[in-house]
Amino acid sequence: MTQESTSHLVERYADLLLRVGVNLRAGQDVLLTAEVEHVELARELTRQAYRKGARWVEVAYADQHLRRALIDLAPEDALGHSPAGWLATLEDLGRRRGALIQLVDDGSPEVLAGADPVRAGRAQMIERGRLSKRLTLEKRLCNWLVAGCATPSWAERVLGRPDVEELWRLLARTVRLDAEDPIAAWREHSARLAERARQLSERAFAGIRFNGPGTDLFVGLTPGSRWLGGGGQTSWGLDFIPNLPTEEVFTCPDKRLTQGVVTATQPLVLDGSLIVGLCLRFEAGRTVEATAGRGAELIQQRMSLDADACRLGEVALVDSESRVGQAGHLFWNTLYDENAACHIAFGSGFPDLVPQAEREAALSRSSIHTDFMIGGPEVQVFGLERGGNEVPVIRDNRFQL
Structure with a gap:
């Protein structure tokens, strides 16, 4: 070139x-x-x-x-x-x-x-x-x-x-600049993500469960919470896409309900330091143990910054259709790597995705928001219906809904 x-x-x-x-x-x-x-x-x-x-x-x-x-x-x-x-x-x-x-x-x-x-x-x-x-x-x-x-x-x-x-x-x-018409390609892609988010919102799952090597995690959701994908909108009605690239659909967990163990499937770069082998254990929504093969002290320090820094503020789903995942590279940057695989974030949540009546109790409010990747071909994702049934959401790295 x-x-x-x-x-x-x-x-x-x-x-x-x-x-x-x-x-x-x-x-x-x-x-x-x-x-x-x-x-x-x-x-x-x-x-x-x-x-x-x-x-x-x-x-x-x-x-x-x-x-x-x-x-x-x-x-x-x-x-x-x-x-x-x-x-x-x-x-x-x-x-x-x-x-x-x-x-x-x-x-x-x-x-x-x-x-x-x-x-x-x-x-x-x-x-x-x-x-x-x-x-x-x-x-x-x-x-x-x-x-x-x-x-x-x-x-x-x-x-x-x-x-x-x-x-x-x-x-x-x-970011689809290789498409014949990148603007049209983004309209189509954004609409596809928005449709996935609509389907997940309509299913009104009680929670999302991740199961894979080193991971058995339940992320509880507040009744009436919404999923979002494909873009956002200002309070005065302007549509925009806040992350380029974006491949995710995401929602805000109930900060009180996360339970289980999760192991990161990709390294995390935080403040210039590499976090390898991150593993978190949750009880009643709080991280009660944070270990890593390298960099655990930085995660522990980040989670101690305020009361909700150790709770989840986001759960996001990404499958193998991702352009970032298909690139086959670790990008060493969260904006890109989070769009290669399912991920969660500890710290602040998204108020608009939680019903107003539930925000005081359910929304994580923190000065930080740190994403790390937990998905991949070996990680299966299920939606838990409020009646107790589990529905496959991502199987073999492909959306099932």
Whole structure:
């Protein structure tokens, strides 16, 4: 692939993110968060956003080398600090019904390698995270998007060589840029996920059970809870797709009801550290034991951040039709890897998916939301009907409903 064709791919990718993902409307403000390595895509998104009618585009660059300095050298009380300017920017974006876009890669683990895992876990802008969740998930004031950006470091991790052009080609396939009409392909794919979510909502299962090697887990659901897939909608009626790629249908568990043992089927990268062989045991909704072959202390620290950090906030189903799964690579990034297989997340849940009357008791409210993968060809998924019968939902990695 020549440099010119790479640039053309980036242009088409940026167009897809703005038209299909965030579904930018004329007159909107845009807040784009990116790493310094994402500058080429950030510039292209900015140019195209203005061409599509954006009122203002603000780009906030981060640098993992600066975060490493914070972890290693900052005073203890600064690790979770959220600058007032950041909070004011987010509040203004919500008032203006703006769009929020976040670019991600593999997290530069080589930069954070060897950092104190406990301090790394605490080095989060906690209040900024809470405010972002209020604006996007709770009040739904902003259309938002998380999407990947190819970098040499990420290419090295995924492909074994720093071939950014090949990684761009791989990412393009996961978001259907190889289709003759990517926009139409996304309409079809989104409708298919929405139909799966509708079927699951209508079945009104009491819970979902996962059974496989090292896993026998029951995830209880609140009566009247909804499943979602294929996209979201702002409080003012704008449809958008918050994750590109997306292959999941998901709902919010009842935080009191998860029971059993679950073993991760893929590694988890958290704050630049690799978590391998993660295994959690739940009783009455709480994680009562968290072990791992590597990185257990980081999971334990993350789960201790607040009262609900050790409870489940999401259960998501993905089968072998996934473009990400078909790519045959571990992407070392949760946005991608969670869309290769069924997954759960400990931490915050989704208020809109739980009936209003049940939210106080059933909804997990936390400053974190951490996904990890628990599905695959050897893991069978069942829906438990309220009468006690079990219905196959995913068998041999294919949806059955």
